[in-house]
Amino acid sequence: MNxxxxxxxxxxxxxxxxxxxxxxxxEKEKEVAKKYGVNRFPNNWxxxxxxxxxxxxxxxxPPDMFLDMLKFLNTxxxxxxxxxxxxxxxxxxxxxxxxxxQ
Numbered sequence: 001m002n003x004x005x006x007x008x009x010x011x012x013x014x015x016x017x018x019x020x021x022x023x024x025x026x027e028k029e030k031e032v033a034k035k036y037g038v039n040r041f042p043n044n045w046x047x048x049x050x051x052x053x054x055x056x057x058x059x060x061x062p063p064d065m066f067l068d069m070l071k072f073l074n075t076x077x078x079x080x081x082x083x084x085x086x087x088x089x090x091x092x093x094x095x096x097x098x099x100x101x102q
Contacts, residue, residue, distance in 0.1 A: 001042045001060055008063040011070075018074045046073050054078065 005011055015021045026033035026041065036045055036056070044061065046054040046069075054073055061069065072078055072086045081089075 001044075005061055005063045005066050008067075010067055011063055014067060014070050014074075018070065 024032050026038045026043070033039075036043075036053070038045075040058055042060065043056065043058045044066075045056045048054050055069075055078065057069065068087060068090065069083070071090075072083055077086045
């Protein structure tokens with residue numbers, strides 16, 4: 001994640017504009033890892049302002065997928081649709097934009 005996803009300029013820009021990103025070394029911060037049930041690495045957590053968990057995703061996430069996840073959460077789309085529905089909607093929007101520019 002560090003060398004690919006978190007090094008991607010689009011990810012860095014989107015995170016900086018829309019989120020408070022915190023990196024926790026779960027091997028050193030064992031209480032934090034325990035609180036959020038982290039037992040494998042990497043593990044990405046999205047936490048609301050009220051400290052409730054919005055989502056978590058263990059394992060490597062490629063930059064494009066991670067950006068879609070960030071947009072899904074940032075637009076509050078998670079409140080009224082599944083992630084798969086959000087992706088389908090994004091793809092339809094991209095197809096329409098592509099057709100207009102052709």
